[in-house]
Amino acid sequence: MDNMRAMHIILVILFCLHNSWGKKLRWCTVSEQEHKKCAELAKALAAVLPAAAVASFGSLSCIRSHSTTDCINKIRANRADIITLDAGEVYTAVKHFGLVAIAKEIYSEGGCIFSVAVVRNSTLDVRSLKGQRSCHTGVRWTAGWSLPLGFLLSRNYLTWAKEQPLAQVVTSFFNASCVPGAVAIAPTLCALCQGQKSYLAHRNSYCETAHSEPFYNSQGALRCVKTGAGDVAFVDHTALKSITESDMEAYELLCPDGSRAPLSDYRSCNLGRGPGQGIVTRSNVRKITRKLLAAAQMAFGRQGRERQRFQLFDSAPFGTADLLFKDVTEKLVILEDDKDISQVLGLDYVALLKGLGHEESSLEDSVVRWCCISNAEQNKCEQWALNIKSDPLVCVRAVSMSDCVEKIKRDEADAASLDATHAFIAGKCGLVPVVTEYYGKTCVPAKAGAETTVHLEMDVMPSLVGVAVVKRSTRNVFFGKLGGRRSCHGHMYSPAGWLLPFRHNLSLEHNNTSTCDPNQVYNEVFWKGCLPGSHGNLCKVCMGGTGEAASKRCADNHNERYYGNMGALRCLVGDASGKSYGDVAFLEQHNLEGNIFSLRASGWAEGWLSGEFELLCVDGRREPLSEWESCNLGDIPPNIVMTRPVLTSRVYDFLMKSQETQASNPEAGFHLFQSQHYGESDLLFKDATQCLIHTSHLNYRTILGETFYRLSETVFNCTHSDILEFCNQDVCSIF
Structure with a gap:
């Protein structure tokens, strides 16, 4: 009965095909073997059509081409209709040639592949690839080009200077290469390729993205290493399945940390992950075309009812691998009409392609x-742009640190200095460290020599601490007795204002150890408060902004006057009318004394001195502000400047030039690590910062x-x- 039902569905789909389209759909093939498989698929489809339709309708025909690039041109010119492409070529076909993506291959581990560097047993490691012979799947292909080059650039193993085409840089980096499809952009990248040469395009297979080039795609790149032509092959992990068990021990993977690993370790030893x-x-x-794919899969896919007639994801009968589709494909997922290319391929991957010049601009041109998250930060950023002697700086406006993370992920901004909690979020979002703020007393160059005077590395980076501050005149306010009080928090997700306080016993009447959600704890314990970025009772003490910084109350940026360390202190003392104040402020200790002075200097509140405030200790004591080392909420890691992986070197160079400019002109009116002039504290960077430390070689967790x-x-x-929910939209697993 199930067989009959399945056949009925197939016939209905194919009948719809017949009535919707008056001619055959043309699949573009790039080799004789692929053409034969396509022809067999066409016969198999015709065989399951209703008898009446067979004579008048053939669902598929096959068009022979000499490369995938030629296929894209044929489809665009209405001389072919459909082809399966590497994700890099999908992007090119959609963005540059106006085609549409209608389906994705899904493998046993989801919709993505790992890029791996395969070598025969040798002394090579990923840091010593310069001068070696390289084998690549195809130019601008995911596993063979974009991911490995993105990795090499992010680690600064490969240096991309101004005004140099990336292909030229790759040519200089490797001793010789085979990068199928590279003839048009850099013929020297074809030196190792072995396809037949001809002046006639349809007879030429040399360095083409076609099976007639022996070193084409992942299988070909592996063949390149196996034959001894190349030293390293950049391929996708699915190709490793084709290596026989007896040959497995002859090959190894190069890992990002400089080690080597067996082929089975590709999940932990790879150069990145991207769409299939x-x-x-x-x-x-x-x-x-969607209906054609659905019918073909229903009949001939892994669970197809007609698999004895034809197998969609098996190329062995035709003498090679990965014809029409990858042989390891588990299924095809049909895409909806409204899917943007960034939703199909993923924001990280699209940003990587742009960074590598897929939009016809070089990495250094932009x-x-x-x-920036407020008017004050925007003003400081614009002064920064006017005072540096380096590449141009543009100040992009966002509404919060979380919004900055999203904008960097979306390629709408490039970098920001993030507090520790937001750095955690950014790391989960695929962003990586560039530099870390250093709060020590002095900054010492990593090495002697003029060219390294601003390159700073430290084994230990001083942390800050979070503190709970009260007015000395406010009695009976202690840890354990904060229930029903009014609270002031720096901002949503801030380490000192949001993450650390809830760990401690705020109120004996409220068991805040029963939940690990700080927002729930604060809503239960406090009567009301100001936690910028929150809502409800935790916004009722907030004030909003005035003048050019006018904003709604509780905005998650400096436009809210009670935002950040300075804002939490303002919240504690209240506004000029003596209203809108809190009983306890959770903030960072590092600029507390300076902010207290700023209360008077700015005219916010007169008469407040350091002695007017006290610290709440988690053991129930109250101490002067000077006792912060023994009376605090815990350590806070330093701020981290984070960006997309491919931009680490560019952002690092820019920051070092900025730091060098400031060091060479200390009397200048602009100071990168001072914010008082703009009426706030900790703008763009913490005011406690002495210098920026090189940390792009470390991961954010470290x-x-x-x-x-x-x-x-x-x-x-x-x-x-919301921001982590956005970050977790993984195209590798959502299908």
Whole structure:
């Protein structure tokens, strides 16, 4: 009965195909073997058509081409209709040639592949690839080009200077290469290729993205190393399945940390992850093409009822691998009409392609776009842009640190200095460290020599501490007795204002150890408060902004007058009328004395001196502000400047030039690590910063430290976060 039902569905789909389209759909093939498989698929489809339809309708025909690039041109010119492409070519076909992606391949581990560097047993490691012979799947392909080059650039193993085409840089980096498809952009990248040469395009297979080039695609790149032509092959992990068990021990993977690993360790030893192959067509035939793919999969896919007649994801009968589709494909996912290319391929991957010049611009041609979250930060950023002697700086406006993370992820901004909690979020979002703020007394160059005077590295980076501050005149306010009080918090997700306080016993009447969601704890314990970025009772003490910084109350940026360390202190003393104040402020200690002075200097509140405030200790004591080392809420890791991986070197160079400019002109009116002139504190960088330390060689977890990282992970595992929800939209697993 199930067989009959399945056949009925197939016949209905194919009948719809017949009535929707008056001619055959043309699949573009790039080799004789692929052409034969396509022809067999066409016969198999015709065989399951209703008898009446067979004579008048053939669902598929096959068009022979000499490369995938030629296929894209044929489809665009209405001389073919459909082809499966590497994700890099899918992007090119959609963005540059107006085609549409209609389906994606899904493998046993989801919709993505890992890029791996395969070598025969040798002494090579990923840091010593310069001068070696390289084998690549195809130019601008995911596993063979974009991911490995993005990795090499992010680690600064490969240097991309101004005004140099990336292909030229790659040519200089490797001793010789085979990069199928590179003839048009850099013929020297074809030196190792072995396809037949001809002046006639349809007879030429040399360095073409076609099976007639022996070193084409992942299988070909592996063949390149196996034959001894190349030293390293950049391929996708699915190709490793084709290596026989007896040959497995002859090969190894190069890992990011400089070690080598067996082929089975590709999940932990790889150069990055990106989308798998996709199927493209013209917009005017996308509906009928989707129906064709659905019918073919239903009949001949892994669970197809007609698999004894034909197998869609098996190329062995035709003498080679990965014809029409990858042989490891588990299924095809048909895409909806409204899917943007960034939704199909992923924001990280699209940003990587742009960074590598897929938009026909070089990495260094664009400016550095710094993310600002308020009028005050915008003003400081614009002064920064006017005072540096380096590449241009553009100041991009966002509404919060979380919004900066999203904008950097979306390629709408490039970098921002993030507090420790937001750095945790950014790391989960795929962003990486560039530099870390250093709060020590002096900054010492990493090495002697003029060219390294601003390159600073430290084994230990001083942390800050969070503190709970009260007015000395406010009695009976202690840890354990904060229930029903009014609270002031720096801002949503701030380490001192949001993450650390809830760990401690705020109120004996409220068991805040029963939940790991700080927002729930604060709503239960405090009567009302100001936690910028929150809502409800935790916004009722907030004031909003005035003048050019006018904003709604409780905005998650400096436009809210009670935002940040300075804002939490203002909140504690209240506004000029003596209203809108809190009983306890959770903030960072580092600029507390300066902010107290600023209360008077700015005219916010007269008469407040350091002696007018006290610290709440978690053991129930109250101490003077000078006792912060023994009376605090815990350590806070330093701020981290984070960006997309491919931009680490560019952002680092820009920051070092900025730091060098400031060091060479200390009397200048602009200071990168001072904010008082703009009426706030900690704008763009913390005011406690002495210099920026090189940390792009470290991962964000290492910089944050295991204690802080685990605390953040525990909290966010049970706290709803819009930004983490956005970050977790993974194209590798959502299908």
